[in-house]
Amino acid sequence: MEPVLSNPTSDRVKKVRALHRRSSRERAGQFLAEGPQSVREVLRFAPGTVDAVYYVRGERSAELVELAAQRGVTTRECTPEVLAQMCEAQHPQPVVAVVRPVSVSLDEALAGDGYVVVLTNVRDPGNAGTVIRGADAAGARCVLISDSSVDIENPKVVRSTVGSLWHLPIHTGSSIEEIFAACRDAGLLLLAADGVGEQLLPDTDLTRPHAWVMGNEAWGLEPEVRDACDEVVRVPIYGHAESLNLAMAATVCMYASAAATQTTD
């Protein structure tokens, strides 16, 4: 049995901690899943991408250490000081996994059934993560994220997906033009979700195969991206609010798609 990692300034600990920086993630081809929920979901849904699980012995990590062992994943016990050095989260975490990227090709992402979600120019990690979580909950086929958006391997995005990052196919690294071309090849209608749209969500036929296109949290979709879509759809505002935030609008749109396309028993 290997000794407990106890030196917070060791090279190994520094290398894990460095994965909070985008440049280090790109160089290493790895990122971090911090905390029990993220570690559980990556071990359940993508164990082949997990390079190592670091943990502090205790009640909150025991089940995950066992799960990792079942999946043939290397685990290593650490002191709380070492794990605190490895993690960025505000609250001390009992476990962190070093994992490899989740992104699949556009073709693989589009292979399934159901509606698709496209994110472009989304910059806030919490918003991006919340939309991925919502896409998972609302049964989207996949999420396609254009190269102008936040890095989804940023620890804040990972945390705010609460494990959804590993629940549905996600593609990153293509331009919005490439994503639109692939969606068109797949026979999808492009529906821009934007407060400037004249067509209301309840008036939109969502039984047609479609992709929702969602833009930046502050300034919406760029005009040229909006113009490249087939329809521009607005969530109705019934009161005096000027708008909904991105995550709320996206959730309403995605649940409307789910309601139109899911068969209920």
Added chain:
Amino acid sequence: MEPVLSNPTSDRVKKVRALHRRSSRERAGQFLAEGPQSVREVLRFAPGTVDAVYYVRGERSAELVELAAQRGVTTRECTPEVLAQMCEAQHPQPVVAVVRPVSVSLDEALAGDGYVVVLTNVRDPGNAGTVIRGADAAGARCVLISDSSVDIENPKVVRSTVGSLWHLPIHTGSSIEEIFAACRDAGLLLLAADGVGEQLLPDTDLTRPHAWVMGNEAWGLEPEVRDACDEVVRVPIYGHAESLNLAMAATVCMYASAAATQTTD
């Protein structure tokens, strides 16, 4: 014309700044609307509650100073240093208003038409504010907030409502039992929104007059509160996500109510 306020340590500036603390708000019977969006909405929808508007001369405040003058509200120019002292927001704001409470009585709040939103034990300011914004957007009759919840005059709540705090009737200060009694007197069905519910949202008849009851962001509704409701309703999860966050689940429920009760042209 009064001189520009330029002393960041004056008693007046300290009194405004003190309104970031709940105890000072309660003693003074005042709270803060920070930033152009909040100040604009309180001047438009509840000018009679505004005691004073403090501003830094410039493009972002000019229109609001004019609006305040039209509404007979006292304005006072400040140096940027003074306004920075008064505000809590991370980014420098050009304007802040000192305002009196928005809460109306239960009877007044329930006087209108449409579905009602009840919040109990909601503790996170951002979540509470986002649900109020969503209730406004989705056309709720009012929002009733039980006395175990976050103080809605907390600057973080105010900011995250983006002005919706003044767009629909809001009641605070009653216990959940008093709120439920008033809803029953108003002929409303109590629908608990909770992930443990066996009844799915799409299977729920929302044409009946009803109130949505939403609980704490982390642990949902307390069992005794849930048991006091008529039906426990769950937003369906189509993918592998364990849950939706409070604001997302609330938004989906409220838009379902809007779709069922709004007449479309």
